[in-house]
Amino acid sequence: MKLNKISLAVLCAISLSQHAFAADEPIDANNDTVNTDNIEKIEVTGSYIAGYNAHSVSGASRLDLAIIDIPQSVSVITEAQMQDFQLHDINAALDSATGVNVERIETDRTYYTARGFDITNFQIDGIGLPLTSGNNHADEDTAIYDRIEVIRGANGLMTGVGNPSATINFIRKRPTADNQLTVSGTYGSFNNTRIEADGSVRLNDTFAARAVAVTQSKDSYLDRYETDKNVFYVFLEANLTDDTSLSLSHSYINNDATGNNWGALPLFYTDGSATNYDSSTNTSADWSNWQVIKNNTVFELSHHFNSDWRLRATYSHKTTDEDTELFYVFGTPDKDTELGLTGYGSEYDLDDQSDLVDIYVDGNFNLFGREHQLVAGVNYSKMSYTDSSLYDYTTDYGFPEMPDLNTWDGNTPKPTFTDGLRGSDVTRKQQAAYFTGRFSVVDDLHVIVGGRYNDWQAEGESYEVNQDADYDKFIPYLGAVYSFTPELVAYASYTENFVAQTEADSVGVFLDPITGESREVGVKSELFNGRLIASLAYFDVEQTNIAVLDPETAGLPIDMQTYYGADGISSTGFEFEVAGEIYPGLNASIGYTDFDIEGDDTVAAYTPSKLLKFAATYDFETIEGLSIGMNMRWQDDISRNQGVVAEGFDNAGAEIITKQDAYAVIDLMAKYQITENLGLAVNANNVGDEKYINSLYWAQGYYGAPANYSATLSWKM
Template sequence: MPIQFLQRGRAASACSRRFRHIAFALPLAAGLACLPAEAQTGDALHHPEEGDNAITVTGVRQSYRGDFAMREIPQAITQIDAETLQQNNILRLTDALDMNASVVRQNTLGGLWDSFAVRGFAGDENMPSGYLVNGFNAGRGFGGQRDVAGIERVDVLKGPSAALMGRGEPGGTINLVTKQAEIGRTFGSGALQFGSYDRFRVDADANLALTGGITARLIGYYEKGDTFRDHVEQKRWGFLPSIGIALGEKTRLTYDFEWTRVEVPFDRGIVVLDNDFHTVPRSRFLGEPGDGDTVARATSHQLRLEHQFNDDWSLLVGASHRDTLLTGFSSDAETVASRQTLYRDGHSLSRQRRSRRYDAEHNVARAEIAGSFETGALRHRVLIGGDFDHFRYDNYFTRFRPPLLSSSPSDQAAYVIDIDDPAYGRYPLPATTVTTNRLDSQRSFGFYVQDQIELTDRLQIRVGGRYDNLTLEVENRLLAVPSRFNDRKFSRFSPQAGIVYALSKPISLYAAYGQGYRANVGADFHNAIFDPETSESIEVGAKLMALGGALTGTLSVYQLTKDNVLASDANNPGFSVAIGKARSRGAELDINGHLSGDVDVMLSYAYTDAEARSRVLDPNYSFQINPGDPLINIPRHNLNMQVAKHFTIGDREAQLGAGLQYVGKRSGETGTDFMLPAHRLVRLFGNIQLIDEVELFGTVSNLFNAEWYASSYAAMWVQPGTPRTATVGLRARF
């Protein structure tokens, strides 16, 4: 059956599935609105912090955190709040994570998924990076790069927290706190903006109090425009409502729905020949416009119930379901030298043609009890919880590949494009054949417990652990029965421990140790299921809170080790190979605060030394990975800093700010000496109130139009960074 027909049939199936999601979501929302509820003055949960500036957390209690002040937690945690996102007019999660130096960009599959490393470790290069949503493991799948619409705050939870998180990377976990319906209030905002390359965007956020105890928050966005890349236009939209119901003064039910879509051509970026980053202009598209858009869709539901038994004990129960689907064709540079004409004549680029259908379904259920009690003179604050996680990934991949140069192929046979003078559509689009048709399934359940004990007014210790039970199944439909089926089971207990000492009122010291356990997705080219990743982490640091809580900071030093690390199998796209052990160690400094003179400051610096610790020979490419080789896309030095000044013009409020990002040089290809150069990016932002509740805002990114490179997979697949861009818009509130 032709692949085109298969995609049409599967697209129709996906369309039917999306309508089922909508049919489920709308009656559920209506049914929730009919539930009886007592009036409640608000849904804010107040957790007292040190100093005069207390922090009020709106919405549900912080999962995995318990009732702790930030300085009591033996772990480095930083937050990228809504104000920072709005100041810089950040629209994607990838750009938001740039604000923290501990997080760096990785290969994003041509800009079609989120991929990042925390403290040097990124996970599987063939999969998008996972993250939490409101404490739930709900970020897996292929829904395109996450838009920040609907995000209230991004938590970067660094360090050895896997004893609770379970299946995260040892370097840290990203938790997205979404904008929750705020019960009993009606307010909203809307923005309209225009930017470089004819980009247009509109978004809206309306919190509507329907009754005394029921509130709906409706969030949506639409974006369309060109990009700096030739022949690459994009369209994105999303609808992300939230319904909050007060089931009495101590109980809250929250339902969140997500429905998003991204349409953009698959774009592998530029080629770099002989380390010349000016081989082609950064705007040159080396794919094929005739391939059309790659489309990524996501539909999800999340339901959470929180109950406060009394001042000491609370319960959080919830479940989530997420479907994602990514489909499309692409034409990409061939990466193997023995098939690449470009290495012979310097201008004829041999290309592959591929199609993808990545269909994933993710179900999560979890429950957590948090509370405190005393045994004699000791105070205990405990977290006890469990979760179930089922991830199902249907991978259908086809490919055309140019023949070996030894066969003297014609330009048409090698699917060549001239990088100096590209003629798109010169040859018929090559037919592809199936290389991957596989169903991966992961089922896991885990239980965790944590107890933080106050030994004295100054000294606290934390002990805990997590038990995980994993079942991994792979069905390779290209193999004969029964060899096509494979399954394995694993289980493990992962301990954690920490200590916090209040040296003085503004300064506390901490240390932490933890182990982690995470299943690797899929199997290698021979259908062998990978062993899970295991990790060990140690961290020490100091936390500062000064100026009555207006200025906070964390200084930390860490070392992480990881076994059973995967890397992409370059000779078999869509598959991975095990490369053994890796280690990352480094130091970080994060400072955030509000200074006298109405000035906001933010500083984030990270030194990261991440390297392979095993010796691996790739038989297809004849390159050697040696202990000490740097991990791909991880810079040693990374810095992001920002200053913003609030002032008035007449009686109108205004703000002006500037930021600087520095990213050091880093490896651009595993097992070779190809390096991406360092870059410095300067940004400006500002806003002014035109009339009451209406403001004009603007941003300029990459002010000095620096040439930079976001990430790389190989010298043939390098993602150039965006040139100078400007945005201007209007935002209104009610």
């Protein structure tokens, strides 16, 4: 019979409780004392450390390895950290991840980068679509996730394709061993109102369920911007036998935003000087709206053939429905009059559907007197989407001249979206086969060898551009971990990377795929009996033909922008991280990243090359139930070359450089457990009221949120 960790823990607890009530000397059925001298004794030891430390991740290789045994940089944003600092959306959560930069280009569209490259690989429970677009639309709630794993570097084993930046693996909540229910209510600045419920029930030895529900509505520091969000998640689990389990889960997220921007603020005047709008200034029309509904259904089967080998099969079906009415502002304003901008209205609708099947076996085997691990599997994914854009070329409302943004209240006549129908109808498929072997070469040396063969096809048309493409590639992976002591290891890894691109050049032809290599070496250590993990890594990444936005089209609407392939881009640098309990009662996650980008001056300029992330909480021993904490992120200065000053100015021909100085955003928290069931938490964000541009990823930008506050009351049964 195969025992999972929960079953083993229960059996151990039962056996210990039985032993506690037994006599000093065991007796048999005849009440005679039993001689225990020759009985084999089994001692079960283990530990679970709550807080900011995590012991293992699965997204790096599907081998359930301790973080110290993975030959790549790994961070985990734990549930405790998300709760402490009210990290309710993935943007806020990833702000806390070592080496990850969150590029907020618009209110409802976000990109993510690491080591100078876009993050394009996202997974749920280790399963994902590796070619999904790297930008996230709307607000993705974290309430349904137990933790978020960030595997930095090229993930050649599990995704096979994608940039050598990072893989984000969202681990969903599952039924717990005991029945439980948590209900919390939050109220904060900008009329932020949130109610969240999370419950788990174990019906019997066979069936268990967990459900999460969230409703949240809030205004914003941005003029006219409001959001309403509803989330529902249910996970049903059935242990059919001791060896076989089934699960069915579904998540529903409905984000309804009004007053959202499309594009952002102009960052310079016609004379080249920088604009400086109020943080609340918004380019959105008062009728703008963006509704995003996401549904994701996952079916899982797990079967243990014996104590060493397991099969896991997953089917995922995900749909997204987006309905928008958008307003874009482009041009360059005059410094004296603040005029010269033009509006641009569009109705955009998107429907996409993705299906994924992943089947693999994993287990242990003995060879040459040593135990090794192996994973082998196949993967099939299909993503289809249709979208459409409508404009107004008939009335004067489709492209209105804009007034001064400083005083504009968003009032502009709503266009009649009946003209210029354009759109896409695209299907992308990927078939893959992969394997990973972890081999014990000698007592202290483990080598991980693996590879993935990908066959990727696309067909269809997008905005009059043919999308037909067909690529195949084998991606090798090699890693090694050497243990100097059980607590200190050194590692090295190498993989190639491959990315099929859908960006088009100036004549509408797709760019060739990106190819490159990624190398990483480092050391990791478990300190204080495993309560703290520290790591130091050096990485060297090279890519060729990566798509770069043509600066001459940077100020145009997205569907009019073009790209070119860079001859070569490299990123080299180091990362340092510690996570866990560094002192009794003091939990911390500290990460520092420093790297240099060569080969693309534009990317190097707008990408922060130095990032410091710091989160810490302290539980007072003298005041039971009281904790305080701080969450801080710092980045160095960034800039973007916006062209040159036009003729007619005294400084004609001078370069226009938009700059954002280095800055830090500091959040504080305090919480108190009033009773065993009732707790109160208070959070203060950006307590220094720092004003900063969220991102220079695009030629436009908008400002981050000023100081804001919230209070949360939680009840747990």
